[in-house]
Amino acid sequence: MAHFIDRRQNAKGKSTVNRQRFIRRYKKQIKKAVSDAMSNRNVTDIDKGESVGIPAQDISEPLFHSGRGGRRERVHPGNDQFSQGDRIPKPQGGGGGGSGEGEASDSGEGQDDFTFEISKDEYLDLLFEDLALPNLKKNQLDKLVQYKTYRAGYKTDGVPTNLDIVRSMKGSMARRIALNAGKKKKLKALEEELLTLKNDKHDHELDIIRLEEEIEELKRRIAAVPFIDTFDLKFRNYEKRPVPTSKAVMFCLMDVSGSMNQATKDMAKRFYILLYSFLSRSYKDVEVVYIRHHTIAKEVDEQEFFYSQETGGTVVSSALKLMQDIVQERYPSDVWNIYAAQASDGDNWAADSPQCHQILATSLLPIIRYFAYIEITDRQHQSLWHEYEKLTAMHDNFVLKQIKTPEDIYPVFCELFKRQAEVQ
Numbered sequence: 001m002a003h004f005i006d007r008r009q010n011a012k013g014k015s016t017v018n019r020q021r022f023i024r025r026y027k028k029q030i031k032k033a034v035s036d037a038m039s040n041r042n043v044t045d046i047d048k049g050e051s052v053g054i055p056a057q058d059i060s061e062p063l064f065h066s067g068r069g070g071r072r073e074r075v076h077p078g079n080d081q082f083s084q085g086d087r088i089p090k091p092q093g094g095g096g097g098g099s100g101e102g103e104a105s106d107s108g109e110g111q112d113d114f115t116f117e118i119s120k121d122e123y124l125d126l127l128f129e130d131l132a133l134p135n136l137k138k139n140q141l142d143k144l145v146q147y148k149t150y151r152a153g154y155k156t157d158g159v160p161t162n163l164d165i166v167r168s169m170k171g172s173m174a175r176r177i178a179l180n181a182g183k184k185k186k187l188k189a190l191e192e193e194l195l196t197l198k199n200d201k202h203d204h205e206l207d208i209i210r211l212e213e214e215i216e217e218l219k220r221r222i223a224a225v226p227f228i229d230t231f232d233l234k235f236r237n238y239e240k241r242p243v244p245t246s247k248a249v250m251f252c253l254m255d256v257s258g259s260m261n262q263a264t265k266d267m268a269k270r271f272y273i274l275l276y277s278f279l280s281r282s283y284k285d286v287e288v289v290y291i292r293h294h295t296i297a298k299e300v301d302e303q304e305f306f307y308s309q310e311t312g313g314t315v316v317s318s319a320l321k322l323m324q325d326i327v328q329e330r331y332p333s334d335v336w337n338i339y340a341a342q343a344s345d346g347d348n349w350a351a352d353s354p355q356c357h358q359i360l361a362t363s364l365l366p367i368i369r370y371f372a373y374i375e376i377t378d379r380q381h382q383s384l385w386h387e388y389e390k391l392t393a394m395h396d397n398f399v400l401k402q403i404k405t406p407e408d409i410y411p412v413f414c415e416l417f418k419r420q421a422e423v424q
Contacts, residue, residue, distance in 0.1 A: 131278060132419040133248065133286075133339060134370045134397075149238050158235030167234035175232055179225050187218045248337040249287040250279060251323050254305065255344035257294040257314035264376050268343040269306055270409050271374060275341055276302075278417065289326060293319035299326065316348045316384060320359045333367035340368060341416075346375045346382045353383040357390065365395045372416045378404040 082088065154167060194211040197204040252272050256265065279286045290305035291297055294312030297319040323340065331338055348356070365371060373388050375381070381402075391398045401412045 131282070131414065131417040133283070133337070133417065148241060150241050152237045152239040154234040155237040156231065156233060156235070158237070162235045162238075164234045164236050168228065168232050171232035171234055172228040175229065176225055176227070180222050183218050183222050187215060187222070190215050190218070247335050248283065248285075248339065249289060249331050250275070251289045251291060251326075251338070251340040252276075252305065253291045253293065253297075253319045253323065253340060253342040255294070255314065255316065255319075255342075256292050256308070256311055257347070258311050259314060259347035260311075260345050260376075264345050267376050267403060267406055267409060268374075270406065271343055271376075271403070271413065272341070273306070274409065274413055278413075289323075291319050291322055293322075297322040314348050315352050316342075316344060317352050317355045317359060320356055320364065324359065324363050327364075327367070338368040339370050340364070341372045341374065343374045343376060344384065345377045346379075346384050348382070348384040350383050353387040356384065357387040360388075360391055360398070361394070365391065365398055369397060371395075371398045373398070373400050374403055374412065374416075375400070376403045 154164065190211055194208060194215065197208050197211065252275065254268055254272065260268070276288060279288065288302075290300050290302060292300055292305060292308065292310070293316065294310070295315045295318065296312070299322065300308065319342070327333070327338060360371065375385055385400070388398075388400055392400060399416060401416060403409055403412055
């Protein structure tokens with residue numbers, strides 16, 4: 001019988017097994033707490049863990065105990081108010097009935113919520129558990145990978161066709177040298193000693209017989225070492241390594257015009273940081289292209305996308321044209337799954353909105369898998385929204401959503417990327 005002892009250390013002061021059991025048991029409450037906490041996070045806090053509170057009544061355990069049965073009689077000294085059979089009113093407890101000063105609650109006893117710390121990985125797992133990129137082609141899903149065969153050194157067993165003769169002979173020679181070097185050196189010394197005794201004029205018959213026996217024994221032992229052994233055989237080894245077949249790219253188009261105030265830009269950044277974390281957490285090798293635009297669109301890196309202070313007027317079609325050019329140049333639609341998420345406050349030059357509709361309808365939507373437009377405003381919708389709204393009736397891969405407050409970001413994000421049936 002074998003005994004396995006797991007000596008891996010748990011995190012300091014925590015039990016990993018109990019922790020995972022707790023998360024599984026109270027997953028619904030924790031997910032709700034994570035969702036509620038999302039709206040209060042700063043832009044830079046998405047990669048951190050979270051302290052979530054769970055109502056105490058949700059984690060209370062049933063308590064069983066033996067109660068006293070039968071009829072009991074008690075004698076209370078100093079009783080001058082009650083007789084046998086009288087009902088005694090329940091004493092006033094909780095707020096209002098104590099001896100403290102000031103205003104108090106009249107709702108009785110209470111209990112603090114249970115606070116539970118979750119790590120970054122646990123936080124992101126709960127955050128993105130039921131989300132996926134919509135309409136991703138099954139034959140290019142990143143979780144399904146192809147395997148390519150690579151040379152991976154040598155091994156001691158295999159099929160004859162993979163036998164490396166040169167390597168095997170080198171191994172054989174090295175083994176024979178290692179095993180016989182000492183014997184051959186001793187054999188040479190004994191042969192020289194035997195020759196000396198035979199050339200000596202004195203009688204050394206017994207010594208000569210002994211040396212000849214030792215020499216024969218050494219020769220026998222040297223001959224017993226096989227020319228080639230199974231340990232010497234070296235077979236070429238081949239390994240199958242996964243080759244990512246994911247060909248997905250996400251275009252992030254953000255309006256940074258003057259009409260986007262700091263609060264609106266902050267909500268847009270929150271949305272895109274959430275999107276980036278989702279992609280990097282759930283998928284491998286998904287490329288992200290960042291485009292900022294006002295009157296002019298520009299492809300930028302991650303740092304400039306989130307932290308540049310550039311601003312100006314508003315021409316939304318400039319971003320769509322740039323996206324179209326990049327797709328044609330670098331991401332052919334027959335190879336790549338193309339996605340886009342556009343965030344704006346909806347304020348656009350009136351004559352430009354029909355042009356945006358035209359570019360999407362004729363050039364982009366026919367070749368991309370999914371396009372999400374997020375309008376961040378609490379005002380009445382303007383021309384861009386109305387033009388985009390016409391596209392939803394003609395293209396099922398185009399979605400419109402509105403964000404009014406930071407509390408709307410995560411629910412809207414979940415609606416946009418809720419896991420669906422995979423496309424065959």
